[in-house]
Amino acid sequence: MKDLSGWGRYPRLFGPLTTALTAASAARLTAAAPGVVARGLGRAYGDAAIGRDRTLAPAGLDRLQGFDPDTGLLRAEAAVSLDDILTTFVPRGFFPPVVPGTRFVTVGGMIASDVHGKNQHNDGTFGEHVEAFTLALPDGRTVRCARDQNTDLFHATIGGMGLTGTILDASFRLRRVDTGWIRQTTSVANNLSDAIGLLSRTSGATYTVAWIDVLARGAALGRSLILEGGHAARDELGPRQAPFPPARAGRVSVPFDMPSGLLNAKTVSAFNALYYRKGALRAGQTSLVPWDSYFFPLDGIARWNRIYGPRGFVQHQCVIPEERAEAVLSIILERLSQTGTGSFLAVLKRLRAGTGLMSFPMDGLTLALDIPVSERGLALLAEIDGLVSEAGGRLYLAKDACQSRETFEAGYPNIAAFHEVRRDAGALGHMSSKQSERLGL
Known part of the structure; x- marks a missing residue:
């Protein structure tokens, strides 16, 4: 049993954690049994990245798959960290379109949480810059989701807290910058x-x-x-x-x-x-x-x-x-x-x-x-x-x-529509976190 508490360390929760090293194994483990949700680097503050019954860490999906410097389009697996993207591309004159308050998050986590930053009032959330992603569904299939393909799943997965399936990879555009x-x-x-x-x-x-x-x-x-x-x-x-x-290379630590x-x-x-x-x-x-x-x-x-x-x-x-x-x-x-x-x-x-x-x-x-x-x-x-x-x-x-x-x-008027998409994908009751169980989501 692993300590799977969020970054806020409240509530303190423990449970089984299974690691996937490949996209195929992540898809297989997603379908293996109900009560599962994916977990990246554990920076969700509460209980959102802790499975109701088990938690899946797709840690092996940490490769950059391709980059077009002419368009800024980056393809990356879901466990690639924002830190890796920044250290790789900032020296080349590219910056992510949206960043949250920490660089220690994954691509999959940024999509699932639809993170926002200091430019949200102008540039929107991270999800608005995602062009496509691959999703592992509870029945073992993997599907490509984009604005013109599996559209309902695409919009439900962005901000859907990992409850539609397990994100395997994604494509989004970096912006050019003159300096860091x-x-x-x-x-x-x-x-x-x-x-x-x-x-x-x-x-x-x-x-x-x-x-x-x-x-x-x-x-x-x-x-x-x-x-x-x-x-x-x-x-x-x-x-x-x-x-x-x-x-910054060296970091002070709270011991x-x-x-x-x-x-x-x-x-x-x-x-x-x-x-x-x-x-x-x-x-x-x-x-x-x-x-x-x-x-x-x-x-x-x-x-x-x-x-x-x-x-x-x-x-x-x-x-x-x-x-x-x-x-x-x-x-x-x-x-x-x-x-x-x-x-x-x-x-x-x-x-x-x-x-x-x-x-x-x-x-x-x-x-x-x-x-x-x-x-x-x-x-x-x-x-x-x-x-x-x-x-x-x-x-x-x-x-x-x-x-x-x-x-x-009271705050989320699209819950019924979200449930319908999850039901159609076979995810309702299968993809489940401690948070979704608490909120009836």
């Missing part, structure tokens, strides 16, 4: 209303995101740093700057679980105040930042999830429709501040609707929080879920660890 540097400009928002306004005014930037101080109170409620960025051109570099800086009380209102408040002041000093300034530290700052700390202690944490990400967003986010921030439940990784972004049948994004604002697991923290998350649901929003399944079935059903 990001031109970043920092702006300061004194409160939530200012932050939302700045996110709107900077929406023309390729990348834009807000770090938000969730423990600020009163007139400073929702104070934020808005970071807008774009890929730098060669002529923006200094004479001694290498055009393509490498990923053991930190004490559970280390992240409390005082420590998080002190960190947030310091981070905000440092950011305010850079207001209006533009600097060049290496791609690695710009997109994946936490990847520089190996096993950073141990900071939250042995009980783990819940990463909670919601999206709220535009017309209700400011009012509801204000209430959420007030409750976080009142209870002293701080998150030093709080992020606010603007989203546009996704295209997958079960894609998370909708037109609105998304807030991502890290909440240490405690009785009070889980009770607060249930309260926040109620506010999100009442406002017509929803939670991101790749980060979900504890939402109720009622919250889930």
Whole structure:
């Protein structure tokens, strides 16, 4: 039995893990018995990548299959990591169309979660850039899915959390970039209303995101740093700057679980105040930042999830429709501040609707929080879920660890259509995770 908990280490779950070394074995193991789901590098935060009865790791499917430099089209097996793609192609002047907050995810996982990044408001989710993939079905067949072939399966698999079958490989296009540097400009928002306004005014930037101080109170409620960025051109570099800086080689590691009380209102408040002041000093300034530290700052700390202690944490990400967003986010921030439940990784972004049948994004604002697991923290998350649901929003399944079935059903209107596609593919009841069992999905 393996420890198969998600990156948040909550809930703590164990189960059998079977490794597939070839596409044929992955297809065979997918069909072998019900209650299975595929698992990549284990970066889903909750219980989404843990099979109801058994978990399949297609770890052997880690080969790049082909690349056309004229079109940027890349073909890769499902277990190829984003890290491998970046280290291979950034020095050649290519960058993925969409990246999440960590480079330690697989191609299959990015499709199943339909990941989004700092450019979602302009460029959509990763799934919108996928041209085709091969899917292993529960009856042992493998089928090609594309926008003009097995269309229903194609759209259900993007964001479908691995519940339609096991992804074996995929094709998608990389974008050309002149350098591996990001031109970043920092702006300061004194409160939530200012932050939302700045996110709107900077929406023309390729990348834009807000770090938000969730423990600020009163007139400073929702104070934020808005970071807008774009890929730098060669002529923006200094004479001694290498055009393509490498990923950081050595990484600091958290060697053991930190004490559970280390992240409390005082420590998080002190960190947030310091981070905000440092950011305010850079207001209006533009600097060049290496791609690695710009997109994946936490990847520089190996096993950073141990900071939250042995009980783990819940990463909670919601999206709220535009017309209700400011009012509801204000209430959420007030409750976080009142209870002293701080998150030093709080992020606010603007989203546009996704295209997958079960894609998370909708037109609105998304807030991502890290909440240490405690009785009070889980009770607060249930309260926040109620506010999100009442406002017509929803939670991101790749980060979900504890939402109720009622919250889930209220947020995803395409559940019936998703079930129908799964039923037609023979996946309903066969492809099943701990999460899908919890949510009735």
